[in-house]
Amino acid sequence: MRVLLSTYGSRGDVEPLVALAVQVRALGAEVRVCAPPDKEFAELLAGVGVELVPIGAPMGTMVRPASSAEAARRVAELAGQFEPVAAAAEGCDVLLATGLAHFGSRSAAEKLGIPYVYATFCSYLLPSPHRAPPPAPLLPGRPVPPEVTDNRVLWDLNAQLFNTLHGESLNAHRESVGLPPVGDVRSFIFTDHPWLAADPVLDPWQETADLDVVHTGAWIAPDERPLPDELLAFLDAGAPPVYVGFGSMRGVSEDIAAVAIEAIRAQGQRVLVGRGWAGLGLIDDKGDCFAVGEVNQQALFARVAAVVHHGGAGTTTTAARAGAPQVVVPQAGDQSYWAGRVADLGIGVAHDGPTPTTESLSSAVRAALTPEARERARSVAGTIRTDGATEAAKRLLDAAG
Template structure:
């Protein structure tokens, strides 16, 4: 079987697709990858040949971030037009001869149209329950609220998608000799999307009109050893607190606040520089700054994880059994913060109120014995076979020509 896997966005959007690719290859299938250009070399190191799609998403940092202008509406429209065209061109170029297409993330403008044109099955996988239209939550919001209001919010979300991309989607479909769409968002999701999120951390909400398969998170095994200097730091004292915000465009001065907070809690600091290029404030021996790191190897050896609340980092920290402090910024991150609080495995701080004092208080709560115990207890409940479950479904989809088969569903 030959399958096309496509992912757009930052590493948190792309890595799950690569995890599924690794599992499909392990089973002997021919895998084609479409990913942003800045990840081509990364997957080449794993033996994959990938085609570029989309743009390299990297937020400006430091002085560049302070000077970066907010894009005008015209610039946003031009970028969306470019992304839609690029996805149609890139996907069509590599989809010929494939038996199925699996697209990771909601911003997959072309995958299902190209699959329809070729007469092959396709499915879109989402990484958080709040990406699914549901009366249980507003668009990208935390659970709760009035169901009728939530559904009205999703109707507004659908209108917003249509305003942004429907005309462009239909223009490309017309170019391919295909009939026009009435609703962009429902077309992108299809009737049977997949939810690539752990059912304990992110349970499936009510999804009227959809048949959703929840596979569990798609986790890419990482055997990369920790750097010798990090190993030496870990061995030199009590477990430190990891702080990192990944690809988020945080103020570089945030580094000072988080170091002050962790020190006030009496802990050492492992500071991940991330895209914001956070740095140390002095040369004291209780802090170390690191770049990209194997979180699967590091997290079991820290006292707590302070992060932005991305789906991947949340899942990795939960698997490690360590308390979390989430500083959510946008998209699904407030949802993951709400789930960490609801499960009693951590705390959170609103981005707008982030300070050394607020983070110290949140960290103190996360380090309480009961929270640490619950985090340790839930670790064994986090599924590790999500990519394998998804691979089973891919094989069934390709065999039967439909994305209907499902692991669990709500309708």
């Protein structure tokens, strides 16, 4: 049996597929992964001996669309990934897509006549009458009427937004490869049977008659890499530091490292800065601060006092598993949702907005370091599932028949 996993996104979209690929292979199937050609993604997959089929431009060169016209152009590019995905899927028995790979991947599976699964790492975009959809920033000229409060009506408007932003570009490509147009882009993307690859405690899903969601749990790959000697020396030299890092986010405010260091120092804490894609660094040579590149966060977060981060699904889950209190400073997308979940669970603080001041972040760090937040974080850590990738691998091979 042969399986193709396809994704287009940041490390948070690629790393879970590494975990799933390992489990699929452990069940005796062949597996390959379509992903952006960034060096770090290639290294991730090579580390577990899984073939990478590069698609699209490196994610390190991508910027967020700033208008509906730019979004349409991006969709045309993503739909154009059909050709390499379809080539990689030849002879495969099932195709699973995540991230922004859906535009090309679902069409490829349809063209080849093989089963298709779409998985998301956060439920906030999945239609549900139990909550309102997220805001739609790319159409500022078409705000939702303030008198509309019914969730079902709001989700209908959300579906219209998907059609407006993506329908023309998607259907133009489908016509070019001999496929019929789609009338409901959102349903095309998520299907009527999406998988939710998130922890049920961190991201619960309330059943709905409109969507049959399979909640697998998060796909977590055990990381056995040792921490660098220099980092270990810093950790051993004093009290556990507060970690601050923004992962694959590049558009963070220029002074956010300085703000974070000053805010954490104001609480009498040492600071550990994760450089990330934003290239964060130190502001002086004082011994209470240390900067690191890409490291084993599973091991690292078990040794810090708190984690200040952007709110990516992977970072949120890793910090929760480690029992580290969190301060989430959401920058984009689903990160505000994860910030809210951290606050609702009592395992940390949701910062109000993407650009903290020294005062606002200092207050948030102080709240995250309270005994109550620490105890709650430790309590929730014991509930986080670690079998999500195994569950998903079994289901995927069942879907392949």
